[in-house]
Amino acid sequence: MKKSGIVKSVFKWLNNYFLFFLLVAFVITCCTMLFVSTLRDSLNITLTDENISAAAKLTFWNVVLLTLIFTVIDAVRRKLTVERPVKRIVEAAEKIVKGDFSVRIKPQSKFGADDSFKRVIECFNKMAEELGSVETLRTDFIANVSHEMKTPLAVMQNYGTLLQTPHLSEEQRMEYAKGVTDGSRRLADMMTNILKLNRLENQKIYPKTEEFDLGEQLCECLLQFENVWETSNIEIETDIAENVIVRADAELLSHVWNNLFSNAFKFTEAGGCVSVTLTATDHHAVVKVKDTGCGMSKEVGERIFEKFYQGDTSHSVQGNGLGLALVKRVIDIMQGEIGVESVVGEGSTFTVRIRRA
Ligand code: ADP
Numbered sequence: 001m002k003k004s005g006i007v008k009s010v011f012k013w014l015n016n017y018f019l020f021f022l023l024v025a026f027v028i029t030c031c032t033m034l035f036v037s038t039l040r041d042s043l044n045i046t047l048t049d050e051n052i053s054a055a056a057k058l059t060f061w062n063v064v065l066l067t068l069i070f071t072v073i074d075a076v077r078r079k080l081t082v083e084r085p086v087k088r089i090v091e092a093a094e095k096i097v098k099g100d101f102s103v104r105i106k107p108q109s110k111f112g113a114d115d116s117f118k119r120v121i122e123c124f125n126k127m128a129e130e131l132g133s134v135e136t137l138r139t140d141f142i143a144n145v146s147h148e149m150k151t152p153l154a155v156m157q158n159y160g161t162l163l164q165t166p167h168l169s170e171e172q173r174m175e176y177a178k179g180v181t182d183g184s185r186r187l188a189d190m191m192t193n194i195l196k197l198n199r200l201e202n203q204k205i206y207p208k209t210e211e212f213d214l215g216e217q218l219c220e221c222l223l224q225f226e227n228v229w230e231t232s233n234i235e236i237e238t239d240i241a242e243n244v245i246v247r248a249d250a251e252l253l254s255h256v257w258n259n260l261f262s263n264a265f266k267f268t269e270a271g272g273c274v275s276v277t278l279t280a281t282d283h284h285a286v287v288k289v290k291d292t293g294c295g296m297s298k299e300v301g302e303r304i305f306e307k308f309y310q311g312d313t314s315h316s317v318q319g320n321g322l323g324l325a326l327v328k329r330v331i332d333i334m335q336g337e338i339g340v341e342s343v344v345g346e347g348s349t350f351t352v353r354i355r356r357a
Contacts, residue, residue, distance in 0.1 A: 017071060025063040032059045085117040089124060101132035144308035148190055148320050156183035186320075193322040196255070197307070200329045211247050211357045214285050215240040215278050221257040222276060228265045229274065237275035244280045247357035252330045259323040260289040260350050266318055267348070268293035284353045292347040301340050 033056050040047050088105050095103040105121045159179030168176070218240055229236055246253075264274045272292040279286045296304070300311030305328040308321040331338045334354055342348035 021064050021067045021071075024067055025060045028063045029056050029060040032056070081117075085121065089120065092124060092128070096128060096131065101128055101135055103128055141307065144321075145190075145194065148308065149187065152183035152186040156180050159183070190320045190322070193320065193326060197322060197326050197329060200252075200326070200333065208249050208251075209247050210250060211245055212250050214244045214246045214287070214354075215242055217250060217254060218257055218276060218278055218287065221254055222261060224258070225261050225265055232265065232268075233270045234265060234268055235271075235273040237273060239275070239277040241278050241280050244278055244285045245357045246285050246354055248334050248354060252333070253354075256327045256330050256352065257287075257289075259327045260352075263319075263323065264289055264291040264293065264348075264350075267291060267312065272347075280356060283356060285356050287352045287354075288349055289352075290347065290349040295342045295344045295346050295348050296340075297344055301342055304340065305338075 033052065036047070036052065036055060039045070085108055092103045092105050104125050107121060108118060156179070159176045162176045163173065163180070219238075222236070222238070228234075261274070261276075268274055268291045274292075275288075275290045277288045277290075279288075294312060296311050303309045304311060304324050306321075307325040309325075310319065310321040328338060331352060331354070336352060336354035338350065338352050340348055340350050
């Protein structure tokens with residue numbers, strides 16, 4: 001602000017208060033004069049009219065001066081402790097409105113620090129941080145979806161172009177058509193998983209709990225993979241306790257077993273072994289899905305429940321990194337626990353604990 005501007009605003013501000021100062025000074029002078037004249041009468045002191053008028057003038061201007069000084073001090077205090085932090089908060093909020101989530105407000109200096117503003121600033125910075133991470137998740141999610149869509153689309157395009165070649169043999173035509181259907185199935189699977197995850201995350205579907213035999217459900221899910229283990233020559237071992245009743249959403253829970261089994265078969269080479277055990281403690285049912293597959297490193301193990309994370313890229317065509325994110329979400333909704341123990345080259349064991357009915 002220019003010097004003349006500051007002087008102008010000071011005068012404008014004084015002008016606003018001027019009448020108020022005069023009124024205060026007048027009231028206080030009247031009170032003092034009343035006090036002096038009562039004192040004079042009761043103590044029998046002789047005071048001339050000049051004496052009283054001089055005292056009145058002195059009191060009046062004294063009060064005007066003191067009020068002015070205190071008002072200026074208060075204005076400076078307000079500027080430092082209220083207006084300045086409010087201005088900083090408003091500026092930061094405006095940046096957030098424009099989509100800049102990197103903005104943070106510096107904590108107030110010790111001088112003039114007000115506890116409530118300190119708290120507001122802390123909460124504001126926390127909110128900006130949270131909004132920033134949500135935004136990163138959102139952009140990462142969009143980038144991941146777009147990336148995952150590009151590969152099957154490119155494959156489908158190539159096979160589509162090949163299908164247009166004249167005079168194809170029946171075998172070639174079938175191969176190219178299969179390429180197109182595989183690509184579209186992959187896209188459809190990904191969309192189904194994204195929708196499921198989205199519905200689970202937004203809590204639009206609430207678990208329809210019912211009591212059922214967990215052992216029976218595990219066997220039913222496992223049997224759906226019979227073709228897979230027979231064609232890949234994988235040995236199956238089961239040790240499933242009887243009468244383990246759980247109260248859960250059966251459909252949601254079956255997604256968990258299907259994902260764990262499909263991963264176990266996917267990451268286990270021919271001749272390997274997949275075992276499924278169900279045991280029960282007083283309050284929990286414990287399911288272990290163990291394989292003798294490729295296993296995973298500690299770093300991979302820590303990230304497998306993230307959306308779109310694929311540790312083992314050699315099998316990436318058969319998945320989209322959403323399976324275990326879904327599994328984790330379902331287990332969280334059921335207030336259960338899931339963990340993995342794995343050794344590279346030796347295999348992995350996924351352990352799920354859910355409450356018994
Ligand atoms: P995808 O469907 O792509 O396999 P998942 O979310 O099911 O995605 O798995 C994420 C990653 O976890 C996989 O890319 C793989 O690296 C690792 N993983 C999951 N299950 C196993 C397993 N049984 N053995 C080894 N690695 C596994």
